[in-house]
Amino acid sequence: MIFEKITVARSKAQLSALKLVVKLIPAPVPYMFLGGQARFQLLEHIARHGLNKVLIVTDAALFELGVVNPLQQKLSELGVEAAVYSGVLPDPDFSVVQNGLAMLRENNCDAVLAVGGGSSIDAAKVIALAANNKKTPQELVGVIKARKPALPLFVIPTTAGTGSEVTIGAVISDEKTHIKNLVIDPKVVPLAAALDSEIMAGMPKTVTADTGIDALTHCLESWISDFSNEETEMYSGSGVKLVLQNLERACDNGQDLAAREAMALAANYGGLALNKTGLGYVHAIAHQLGTQYGVPHGRANAIVLPHVLEVNRPFAAGRLAALARLCGFEANTDEEAADKLIQRVKDLLRALPMHLEVDGMDEQHFSVIADAAMKEAHGTYAVPGYLNKEEIIRILHAIKG
Helix, strand or coil: CHHHHHHHHHHHHHHHHHHHHHHHCCCCCCEEEECCCHHHHHHHHHHCCCCCEEEEEEEHHHHHCCCCHHHHHHHHHCCCEEEEEEEECCCCEHHHHHHHHHHHHHCCCCEEEEEECHHHHHHHHHHHHHHHHCCCHHHHCEECCCCCCCCCEEEEECCCCCCCCCCCEEEEECCCCCCEEEEECHHHCCCEEEECHHHHCCCCHHHHHHHHHHHHHHHHHHHHCCCCCHHHHHHHHHHHHHHHHHHHHHHHCCCCHHHHHHHHHHHHHHHHHHHHHCCCHHHHHHHHHHHHHCCCHHHHHHHHHHHHHHHHHHHHHHHHHHHHHHCCCCCCCHHHHHHHHHHHHHHHHHHCCCCCCECCCCHHHHHHHHHHHHHHHCCCCCCCCCCCHHHHHHHHHHHEC
């Protein structure tokens, strides 16, 4: 018990310092293009910058589906050459970034365009930052490790989940340990991005569901964060409403461009909010499920989310109740309002095409997972209440398939 009190006190002291850093170094906001054909508006914007050659960072699947070719052709018509690096893998590791960096240098590229989901965007961020700072990707891990700005970076997200097009961070895995490393620096925020509902229309149902719940988790964790304020609540509250109203629609009909656009905005709002509030235990535990069992990030969030909402209830009942009323739930008490919101999230998860347990979990890993989750969360995330190791292990037992 004494050790736990010391850990909480130390974490709160670290968070006080972090809050000051966030205030002193505000995150820039990219210029945004929104709607069908927004991707081509962004390309015209890139051409106006007088750039010579752009490295397009994407994954093999999008390249083979022909998503990148029209973008490359349009850039050529606008007088901008483009080289394509399609080697991004899910949860990219340092070798993925290093290979992209080598291709950028070989082709003398002076800008980077990310086309894809969070993995491609994160890889592109670190490539652009490393290229202009003569540092290895590993040397950029941590908080503000680069002195110079990144190369001009532009983003076309093809999923609606991470909000990486506006966030100050990137996640890169270690290929040997599989530990996820954070590169946190306002200089990785792109200059401009396009939220294009047309390019997102081809997302499979499962990817739509997984990434949509990632956006929802960002907004929920931001809302109940101790760093939450009026500005972040505007984004996180709107994001929650958009997901609850539109995610099922986007899953049921991928060509529903209005729902696609709403989900893109929800992800974007989540990213803007978490820049200032950080995340919480859902992500801290979900990251370990990805490391240990390869669970896709959005799916891992979906599995953990309802359990963390329940354990957060005593610490954040008033905050959850306020969000419930913002979302239109009528209730006589805060407890009833929080109940309705949590139940709506659970109902949404059950309605989506996803399995909400982790098959093959080994209870011998639970202690290591819990330790890693606490290490990530404590002193980094402004959670409304602190969980101990036993509480996290109980969550792991609850999600075990």
